Amino acid sequence: MPKSVHIKTFGCQMNEHDSQRMLDQLAELGYAPAATPDEASLVIVNTCSVRHNPENKVYSFLGTLRPLKEARPDMIVAVAGCVAQQEGEKILQRERCVDLVFGPDNLFRLGEMLAEVAGGRRVCDTHWAEREGRVQNFVPEEWVERGHVEGIRAYIAITKGCNNLCSFCIVPHTRGREVSRDPENILREARGMVARGAREIWLLGQNVNSYRVSPDYGFYELLRGVCRVEGLARLRFTSPHPKDWNNALSDLMAAEPVICKQVHLPFQAGSDRILKAMRRRHTLAEYLEKVAYLQAAVPGVEISTDLIVGFPGETEEDFERTLDCLRAVRFSQVFPFKYSPRPGTEAASLPDDVPRAAKESRLARVIALQESINAERQQALTGTVQTVLVDGPHPRRRGWVNGRTDGWRAVTFPGGARPGDLVRARVTGHQGHWLLAEPEPAPETAAETPRETTHED
Ligand code: SF4
Structure with missing residues (x-):
């Protein structure tokens, strides 16, 4: 069978970006993209563990690959991403059809790992890359100027990992402590992408606006630098953390036409008591103050958000504050989630005490309110x-x-x-x-x- 790869990606834009990086490496090794696992000699499952039941989703997808692997034992099955990092060898033990497991820090070793698998080994590589200090050019030099461009759009990872340790989130445990890339390294990648047809670039990071390489050079300076890449029409970024958002960023957004008037700013919960238990390190009033400044500085700005309903201890009154925030900000889009404990996080040790029915009803109320807000916003356009x-x-x-x-x-x-x-x-x-x-x-x-x-x- 000719070499071909199918990648099944779960989760966020960071994972999509990682999948694109895998496709680029595999294209060099002679793999053509395959639309379905049936047509592929290599299947990679790029996993996410941020939301509910991720392992189950991964294992159920792997279950669908079992008969294929039995029929074609030379087909290679790999599991990548956050579940791979978290579960490691356990995946190899539990699922006989899997040949390779690797974590996000080993993304650029794909060719070597596949060569080991071709030699007859089952491989698990979830070791962490060394993190020395704040700056690390985690994209290997030979890939910097060959970043993936999909149509007119391209992603650039500017940070890796997260230092925030929000109590509900597994990311710091699966992606490690945060490092930022050197700006010149990022700018070279951006210029290369624009030269190859990118009109819009997204800067990516788990906490994108905590990007900093020195006391004088942080996210603000990087945005200004990337805006000036010749030929770039639009610049977006995701996801910023409210605690690291400031009015200077709002002013920059207003002043630079290339920076899109859109921001995804997760507030997670409206109650200060719950925000504290989530370790979000901001209050609702601080969030609303920053948003009010942004909306005044950038008229018509579209703000989207993530929020969690039913976090441990959330009362009806706490939840009402979440609805208040929706009414105050009038988001363009809301991604609401019912809380479910993620093993290994701090919140997993708290009693998951909000009844399922209450979580469901709160979720439904968020969706209904947001739909009416969005309908009005659309109508106004x-x-x-x-x-x-x-x-x-x-x-x-x-x-x-x-x-x-x-x-x-x-x-x-x-x-x-x-x-x-x-x-x-x-x-x-x-x-x-x-x-x-x-x-x-x-x-x-x-x-x-x-x-x-x-x-x-
Ligand atoms: S900022 Fe919080 S929610 Fe976002 S990745 Fe970091 S720990 Fe997770």
Whole structure:
């Protein structure tokens, strides 16, 4: 069978990015992408353990690979990511079909590990890379200028790991202590991506805005540097932590047209008592104050968030504060989760005392409130002119294209725009989460930069 790889990715953008890095390495080794495991000589399951029941999901997916492995014993099955880091050898013991287990710190050793597997060994490599000090160029030199570009978009990991130890979160245990890459190393990667067609770059980190390489150079300075990469149309980042957000970042967002007017700022819970138990190191009032400044500095900014309902000890009154925060901020998108203990975290030792029915009802109330807020927000966009970065043709509507607003809303409109074009389009309505639009006539002078308008314009 010719060499081909299928990667099943669970979880966040960081994991998607890691999967892309694997695909790049494998392409060099002669692997073609395979759409399904049935067609693949190598299947990699890139796992996430942040949310509920991750091991079960991984093991149930591995279960579907068992008959394939029996039919084709030379097929290689690998497990990567956070569950791999956490479970290590246990995965090899529990699942006979798995040949290779490796953690996020061993991502760039994929070729060597596969060679060991080809030699007949079952391999587990979850050792940590050495972390000396705050700065570590964790992308090997030969890959810096060959970062993956998917269509018009590319991701750059600027930090690795997390120092926050939020009490519910497993990430610091699976990704290790935080390190930041040298800015020149990141800028070289960004320039290489733009040269290969990237129009939009996302800077990634578990706690992206705690990026810092020296007392004088942190996330603010890096954002300013990346904005100036010639040819880059848009810059986004995820996920910042509220405690490390400051008004200077809001001002920078307002001043730099390349930085998108969108931010994912997880607040997790509205009650200060629960925030303290979560070790979030900010209060609701501090969060709201920073958001109010941001919304004033960057009119129309789209803010999304994560939140947890049913954290140990959360009362109905605590939960009401979460709803208050939704009403106050009026997020563009909310990713709500029912609390479930993650083994190995501090919160796992607390009694999981909020009844399941209460968690479910709180989740439903969050979703209902957010849906009504978002419907109003979408409605308010009707008639505005948005600058849309075009992704490509609509898969089903002939003659239509899809793209994203500066605020990361999905838009579709008719016309012959090409991927990477920035198009001014007037919103005419919406369908589900999609905005429908009509292209606006081109600006009269070439110097006129497309920008977004509000009803007041
Ligand atoms: S900031 Fe908190 S929630 Fe986010 S990765 Fe770090 S420990 Fe986890």
